[in-house]
Amino acid sequence: MMFATFKAKFNLQRFFTGEGPKPTPYILTQRRVYILPTRQGLAFALLLFIMLIGSINYSNSLGYFLTFLLASLSVVTIFHTYNNLLKLHIGPAICKPVFASDEACFTVRVNNLDQHNRFSIGAFTPQKLATTTDINENSLSTIIIKHHFEQRGRIPLPRFTIESRFPFGLFRAWAHVQFDQTQLVYPKPSSHTTLPVKSAGLAEGKKQLDSGTDDFKGLRSYAEGDPLQHIHWKSFARHHTLQTKEFSSTTSNELWLNWLDTTVSGIELKLSQLTRWLLLADKANLSYGLRLPNSIIQPNTGKQHLDACLKALALFDHNYHGSHDVTE
């Protein structure tokens, strides 16, 4: 047991990649912050060496003193650089769902509970997207971490590195930080597709189109994916701008986005297409429902509904889907 903790303590892995996911707030304790000279620091050391040799050679007392003073200064800067990171409370991150391969920005809370300012605190992910910030004494700040997620689903937040070279840049203190939080990543919307005009509930759809016209509400500017039947051709003739007729009836616009209607093959591509459809349908302010092999979301509108549908796509489990394939 003792040996195990000892091993964990001196695990070289911690130096390069950190401790792995940890609950927030992640406190930068002495064990978690590392410090090493930078390239500039090494050049400075070389300069000091030359100065020392020169001072010895010329027996120059002030040369000695200056050399010693600069050497002492670099020792002092170790403490200051280290202290610039020490005891920062990092996290939790506030992350809004993103689409795969979009740039995700998650805001990380950085809490400075000490009575001294922190300067030039940098943060970067393994993808090397860096930001820096200052944090006043006893105050809360945020760092924005940017990251590209390639896969959909609940993805663990990436490891990122907090670093500081303040004040002289001779040393770099850093800590690897990874939260036990996850990021919800929606499938990447496919680029070119339009809403399926022939939706699964064909009969219902016909009915919608017939009766829907009675409850005409008003006009709004055309958005990609609006059904052709709803375009207000008269205003197009007059103003040369496309206007779409809006209908107040919820039932009249009901649209089912069905897994089986997708025109591409492959699970991820199908999900991409469905994602785009969802976005188009939401934009067109249609009432839409989602029919997946393993779940059905009843037609509705609004942001929450969209999020629920996207979440269902993001978390869609294809193994589960396989067993239901037969019933369809």
Next chain:
Amino acid sequence: MMLLNKLQPPNVQPAALILLLGLMLVLLPHFSHLPLWLSLVTTSLVIWRACYELQLCKIPGKLILFLFTIMLLVGIVLSYHTLVGRDAGSAMLLGLLCLKLFEIKSYREISIIINLALFSIVINFLFNQSIAVAFTMLLALAVLFTALIGFQHNYKKLSQLTPFPIDIIRSSEKQHFKLAFKMLAQAIPFAIVLFILFPRVDGPLWGLPEDAFSAETGLSDNMSPGRISQLSNNTSVAFRVQFDSAVPGQDKLYWRGPVMWNFDGYSWTAPSNERIAISHFEFTGLGEKTNYTITLQPHNTFWMFALDLPSTLPDRSRLSANMQMLSLSPVQKLKRYQISSYTRYILPTYSQISLERYLELPETNSSSPDSNLYKSRQLIKKLKVPGNPQQTINNVLNYFATQDFYYSRQPPLLYNNPVDEFLFETKRGYCEHYASSFTVLMRLTGIPSRIVTGYQGGEINPLDNYMTLRQSDAHAWSEVYLGDKGWVRVDPTAAIPPGNIENTDDAIRLNSTLKKPSTLFKSSWLSKQMKQMHFAWDAINNRWNQWVLGYNNKKQKAFFEAIGIPDITWQGLSQLLFSLLAILTALLALIVFSNQSKQYNDIQHYYDKFLKKLRKADLTKENYEGAADFCQRVILKQPDSKSAIEQITQLYQELRYKKYSEENLKCFKNKINSF
């Protein structure tokens, strides 16, 4: 062709201006040794860059910079006739450093410039290690590091590392300066410990360039009266003396230096092929011995000085046949030696050298009136008392005293026949003229004689009892050989009547030599105060020389003996050094890391206690939950203790985020305890 870069977008970097200020401070002391043109060029380059930073002008492009570099190197070769060595090397370093200012593209160049500037500070110390320079450089250091902090604070902006906007606190440069100063202050104790304890190595590790050490001295190894029309007024310190016994009277304070005996009609020299070293002293000391310690300023020659006449020899030194003390290697750093002297003595002549050479004069046709020394020969016929050399000497001195001779620091130049011209035409001169003509007259009467140069007098600083000899105290006198009395010192300059001194400064300077109380001093209150301040400053300078600049292997040993650790070894020093450094590091860690507020700890401690109490009621504060949100949630579950919970939360927020007060903390504590 585009020779000038376009102006950058309006973005003045205060750190860049601070860097330029620091650079100017570093350059300032260098101007004393750089050629004027280079001083002007470096200054204008720095100003140019500053104007660019302020968006007043453009900076040169690559081609022009290249031409500047070539011109700089050519200029240095023309001025110094070389590119290596201390002087030319430092000139080149400074010139290139200033040209580098126009190549700043990223943080990397900034750090190179700062490193070069730091190196220039060390170079500065090779030329000048005065207190003023030391403190200017300390200030320069603080300014340079302020600039570095400024760049480091905004460095991402400079190097364009990130495409994202950066959010920084607009912190003032004052804050950066404070931090730099604080860190320097924290570093100084370490530096002092290292300075005292770092094992010192003696001597150079390898050969130094010829111009490695330069120093002015009021003396030279040859003397040509009348060739130079002005006596140096250099008041820099030649050496300092600390007397262990009574201070001899002013008329005894002759500090023996180079002795010259070879005269070619114009110049006195001491041919350097004389390599006889006397190991034992062949003279009889009379009266009390004087013991003292001399701290000699470096002057890059072999000369060492001692009160006339030394009876002991310091380490690594020898005596010449003329009783001149010489170091075995050039004095290139502050040299300290203990020595004793007899101010009254009988010095026989050195047995292995015949007295003939102290009588030699240039061959001349004595019958021709135009010949060298013709008039002198005529004069000596009148003054010579055969068989009584003492009377002859008195007659000659009397001649100087009565024949309208004047002491002048700017005497007329002498040409073909310097001795006759001086004695019968100009009659104006300083010690060299008198010593030279007196010695020639002595040789004409057949008395062996030679010139002794060195320093005369010395000023006791009443504050620390050190006596200071300055370059302006340089003096020359004669020594004549009077049979069984041996070599006797005669100072012909002292024969000049006090009234025959051309200006008051000289009178003051000669006051001691002339042995007569002078009424020329106006000892007003102000001059006394000035004198006092002068003494104080001199005493500080002396301490600086003794303990800072002269700190070497020996001083280090002496220091440890003084604090009760005799015979400290190299290993002992290192052990002591490392343990002291460890203690200092621990103290530093304590200071730096103690910034964690005790107040915060107290507040958090009680709040945690409060949370613990709530946890018993199955109410756990989530990490993401703020104190206020949690409060709302708790109140829903525990409506009975609504007011208490609200109060505690409010106090917590106030203490933590608004304003801390002991009172509130007490209140907070009580509320939690009674909750």
